[in-house]
Amino acid sequence: MPSRFALLFLAAPLFAQDALISRPDVKKALAFIETSQERTLASQVAIAEIAAPTFHESERAKYLASEFRRVGLTNVEIDKQGNVLGWRPGDSPDTFVLAAHLDISFAEGVNVKVRKEGARWHGPGLADDSRGLAALLNIAEAMNAAGIKTHQTVLFVANVGEEGLGDLNGVRYLFKESPMKDRLREFISIDGSDPTRIVNGGTGVKRYRVTLTGPGGHSYGNFGRPSPIHAAGRIIDQLADMQVPANPKTTFNVGRISGGTAVNAIAEECSFEVDLRSVDPGVLDRIEAKLFEAVRVGTELENKARAASGSVMKSDMKLVSNRPAGQTALTSPLVLAAQAAITATGQKPQLEFSSTDSNIPISLGVPAITMGGGGRSGNAHSLDEWFEPANAWKGPQTVLLTILEFDRMK
């Protein structure tokens, strides 16, 4: 599998992109996007200030449904999974899906108030993915204002469950269970900001919750019994030393740990969550096997060390997230259209691997990419996430041109 670095700086193919951007309706739509930039930013802030932690997206979904209606999408509904759907019919029932995710990677109760400092706006989820949602609305509005007609139908989706333990459940439902699943032909997710980025490869992700349980007891009176926290230490020590290849990029992280009740009590329980990623499915399987082995060995060592107590502790593992790895080919018309669109807006395309909603359609053989909604941003998934709106209109312009370039090849 090629690394992301090997894929940088590919020359974008030259289609008849010039002809596309000189079409009067397209010009009108691009101008609409540029001149509505302040409103798009205001819409982004309004969306960001409605909290939407994964599994609690409904309030933001209701707002997006009303916005979908306002920008002229038809048959707007919130589906069984909680995704907001809005249609823009074309000549064909074959459907191009344009999505952005509703959820933010923060727990309930997070302060989502957006604040401005100089040229920067700050707020959790402000870029990831309120920018994508605002871009979605801006694109629909621009297409309608300019009277753009497409061959394929476009389905606009504000989906649930992209972050963390959501495990891509919104897009998974759309492509695997929804009534329209068989007519969905291509997919673009607008996620984050960078308008030069095309994610055409899905990094595979597996996440486990490891739970260790033991008899507990007093730290002094029952000294000698096995401790789930001590076992967790033995297991995590092994994981921390795990060797992984830089290419294909492979990573691991113990991201959360909890357990125990008091400093003078042997813990009865300890659990921790492990995130494993690789762009290569085979390597991901191998590090998963190493995690299993570390848990087995760590538990065994703790029980052996405390064998004299006559009590034992146990381990249990649960797969809590599984995102398949895969790739939309560099020669795919969708990737070529995105490269041409980025070039046509005066930017240099960059191809990357990441874990996004596109993993699901890619794993089902549906061409899919993830693109940026425009502007600059940083500190995603932290409380200090920031966004800079300079030239941010290039995001929606690029995505719209990608759809239209692709549609023209149909």
Ligand SMILES: [Zn+2]
């Ligand atoms: Zn995101």
